[in-house]
Amino acid sequence: MHVDNMLASNEALGLALCLVLAVIALKNRGFVREIFNDPDRLWRIIPRVALIETAILVLWTSLFDNWRQLIGLPYRLSQKWPSQRVEYNPPSDDVRTVTLILLAISLVLVACVVARHVGGVIIQILLFMAAITFWAPIFAIRQRFDVNLSLGFDGSITSPVNIVGYLLWVLMAWSLDIIVIMLSYVLLLSLVAIPVTILLEITRLRQPKVTKEADSFFASLQERTSSSRQA
Numbered sequence: 001m002h003v004d005n006m007l008a009s010n011e012a013l014g015l016a017l018c019l020v021l022a023v024i025a026l027k028n029r030g031f032v033r034e035i036f037n038d039p040d041r042l043w044r045i046i047p048r049v050a051l052i053e054t055a056i057l058v059l060w061t062s063l064f065d066n067w068r069q070l071i072g073l074p075y076r077l078s079q080k081w082p083s084q085r086v087e088y089n090p091p092s093d094d095v096r097t098v099t100l101i102l103l104a105i106s107l108v109l110v111a112c113v114v115a116r117h118v119g120g121v122i123i124q125i126l127l128f129m130a131a132i133t134f135w136a137p138i139f140a141i142r143q144r145f146d147v148n149l150s151l152g153f154d155g156s157i158t159s160p161v162n163i164v165g166y167l168l169w170v171l172m173a174w175s176l177d178i179i180v181i182m183l184s185y186v187l188l189l190s191l192v193a194i195p196v197t198i199l200l201e202i203t204r205l206r207q208p209k210v211t212k213e214a215d216s217f218f219a220s221l222q223e224r225t226s227s228s229r230q231a
Contacts, residue, residue, distance in 0.1 A: 007170045008170070008173075010062060010065075010066050010067055010068070011062055011063065012174075013062070013067050013068070013174060013177055013178075014058065014059070014061065014062020014063070014067065015062070016174045016178060017058060017062070017067070017178050017181060018058060018062075020178050021058070031117075034117070035047045035113060035117050036048065038116075038117075042205070043116055046109060046112050046113060046116075047113050049109055050106065050109035050110050050112070050113055053102065053105050053106050053109055054106045054109075054110065056102060057099070057102040057103060057106045060098065060099060060102055061099055061102075064091060064095050064098075064099075065091050065095055065096065065099045066090070066091060067177065067181060068177060069090060069091075070099065071139075071177070071180050071181055071184050072139075074184075103188075107185075107188055107189055107192040108192060108196060110189055111189055111192045111193035111196040111197070112196055112200065114189065114193045114197075115193055115196055115197035115200050115206055116200075116206055120197055121194055121197055121198070124190045124193045124194050124197065125190070125194070127186055127189075127190040127193075128187060128190035128191060131183045131184075131186040131187040131190060132187055134179075134183055135180065135183045135184065135187060138176060138179055138180055138183065139180050141176060142173070142176035142177055142179075142180055
């Protein structure tokens with residue numbers, strides 16, 4: 001495989017996405033630590049399962065599906081003519097079905113975490129509005145980058161200017177693809193999080209449970225305070 005084909009591949013985009021997600025997690029490790037150290041046992045399990053399932057989704061799509069086709073799916077389905085909805089070299093129906101199932105599970109689990117630690121319905125509506133506002137123009141821009149990226153390197157391999165220029169183009173194409181992937185996920189997540197939040201509110205699972213683990217401590221403290229006052 002030529003280097004330009006490798007850089008334009010779905011696997012390379014998936015690797016770049018993993019690196020970006022890892023950097024985001026490291027930059028927000030305090031928030032991540034808070035989520036994983038939730039006082040309720042159930043809410044310590046859910047984020048871990050969500051992390052594992054989402055990691056499986058990212059790896060599966062990077063190795064077996066196609067990120068660019070997946071994020072372009074809503075646009076293609078909205079087209080009027082069948083010829084405009086055709087995918088070139090698509091994955092098999094079974095692979096795409098597994099991808100959509102993994103995506104649905106990931107969205108529900110992460111929506112639970114969002115409802116618990118980020119905010120309620122109002123914040124989720126604001127997330128949806130922000131995601132859809134930025135998604136459309138960036139999606140249109142990345143279409144052009146992806147077309148040129150698929151054409152490969154057409155400069156001279158002996159020219160440093162051509163090589164550096166192409167690598168910068170690849171980085172910009174990856175950046176736009178990753179931004180659209182993340183915006184698409186946030187857009188879907190905000191939609192899923194609304195009914196999930198309402199359900200968690202109804203079942204009273206969204207807020208921390210009131211426990212009696214500290215009752216003995218406060219009882220002892222009260223007893224000592226009373227004793228000191230009497231003395």
